[in-house]
Amino acid sequence: MVLKRRHLAKAVTYRICGTLLTGTIAYCLTGSMTVSLILAPIDMVLKIGFYYLHERAWHRSKWGVREEDSP
DSSP states (O other): OOOHHHHHHHHHHHHHHHHHHHHHHHHHHHOOHHHHHHHHHHHHHHHHHHHHHHHHHHHHOOTTOOGGGOO
């Protein structure tokens, strides 16, 4: 059995890695640590929001769900 906190930990660490990558790319492209430090948190907030909307859309979709799989 997998604990829910494992999923939460994976989501948080994945988002941290993604945000660090965005900050690094921003720094490499602009050479500005200021731009990187401004862009990274904006990226994190927007991507969390978009992920939530994406997850809600999939939750409403019945595509790929069989009756016996439904809760």
